[in-house]
């Protein structure tokens with residue numbers, strides 16, 4: 001029997017795992033302090049190191065009796081700087097440099113870029129951005145496989161940082177052969193959640209799903225929204241994706257940066273209405289990569305993303321290569337806790353979600369989810385307990401961002417892991433028995449040390465194809 005306390009924050013925390021957080025020690029601390037999803041960025045590191053991280057997390061989940069999802073981030077066609085000799089390279093305004101497609105180690109004014117079509121594509125544009133757009137160069141001319149550039153905005157450049165050519169058709173398929181090789185490796189390691197970078201259309205998501213299906217596997221796919229063209233196809237993408245990520249790092253270079261806050265709000269609201277879990281990512285507590293305290297703007301950014309309705313907030317370099325990975329998670333959790341408490345007491349933003357849901361066309365499960373929300377508002381309900389096969393019903397209830405935990409009982413590991421992305425949902429693995437749902441609810445809560453006899457709970461039940469029953473009972 002485990003007596004793990006329910007977390008005191010309902011916003012889900014995604015941590016990117018890298019050299020600063022790969023050890024069993026740090027991973028354990030991250031889990032104990034509130035990490036719900038471990039993101040592994042396959043743009044960096046080796047299969048060997050990633051495999052080791054995956055196995056360590058799986059082991060810790062067993063040991064600590066918790067659900068943590070592992071999300072493999074597929075690189076997609078991201079163009080990157082190659083290896084640099086002396087790094088970081090200090091680029092200053094007015095410096096003349098050459099970008100080359102030769103696979104050399106960069107030094108002096110010669111910078112390798114891992115994109116063969118660069119001279120062809122760059123001819124169509126004039127500005128090249130590096131490192132999430134912090135460094136900017138202007139192309140003055142192209143000569144065979146080199147582009148001559150002048151630094152417009154300087155900064156420190158390290159190996160393998162991203163390169164963006166906003167507005168250019170890069171003639172690259174969003175899901176590359178390399179991505180599919182990574183999918184094969186990750187599936188063999190027993191992980192089935194992926195975030196898919198630089199997608200443009202729903203068919204890009206479908207390509208990954210079809211590839212996994214050929215191996216007899218079903219997958220949970222998070223569509224990363226980080227290109228301007230992608231925003232035109234958002235409904236088509238939402239029809240086929242399981243989750244969404246507002247990937248602000250690349251998005252903020254690919255679209256004018258002043259549009260990012262509004263796009264974030266619109267994407268989150270749209271995803272909320274459809275019950276698609278949404279992650280807000282990049283630069284959330286960026287300065288904590290180096291410092292033990294965040295800036296005021298960063299603390300406010302985390303709080304505002306939560307108030308926009310995000311299900312999850314993500315840490316990148318802060319936990320992958322930062323000096324204070326565990327402190328950063330603690331800080332994020334504290335901000336989430338405070339923000340959620342305030343939202344509960346004021347109802348801030350929740351009417352917008354409720355109104356939006358009321359205006360959508362509803363099926364039976366949607367109507368039941370609305371009734372669960374009514375029950376929570378009007379009765380002293382302590383927990384919402386949902387037996388689930390696919391996770392659809394807990395996700396529908398999660399849209400209302402209730403103050404009461406949604407305990408999702410599933411006998412499928414995969415469903416439990418996929419619910420690690422949804423706000424306020426606590427997945428509990430149960431055995432597939434023949435007891436009544438009342439018995440099952442009582443047993444699973446008791447086994448987790450949740451609740452007391454006499455606590456009022458709301459319980460739903462469904463038959464194949466959806467939820468059609470709501471019960472209000474007291475725990476025995």
Ligand SMILES: Nc1ncnc2c1ncn2[C@@H]1O[C@H](COP(=O)(O)OP(=O)(O)OP(=O)(O)O)[C@@H](O)[C@H]1O
Pocket residue numbers: 016017018019041043044045075160161162249250316317320321
């Ligand atoms: N597994 C890893 N090994 C080494 N460094 C890593 C690893 N994962 C992340 N990093 C470092 O942390 C930084 C921030 O991580 P992040 O996941 O945001 O990657 P990114 O390269 O900036 O872009 P993107 O997320 O768009 O792929 C990276 O630029 C890289 O320097």
Ligand SMILES: CC(=O)C(=O)O
Pocket residue numbers: 197224226246247248249250251281282
């Ligand atoms: C996470 C990511 O890929 C981005 O913000 O660009």
Ligand SMILES: [K+]
Pocket residue numbers: 041042043073074075076197
């Ligand atoms: K990536």
Ligand SMILES: [Mg+2]
Pocket residue numbers: 197226247249250251
């Ligand atoms: Mg990106």
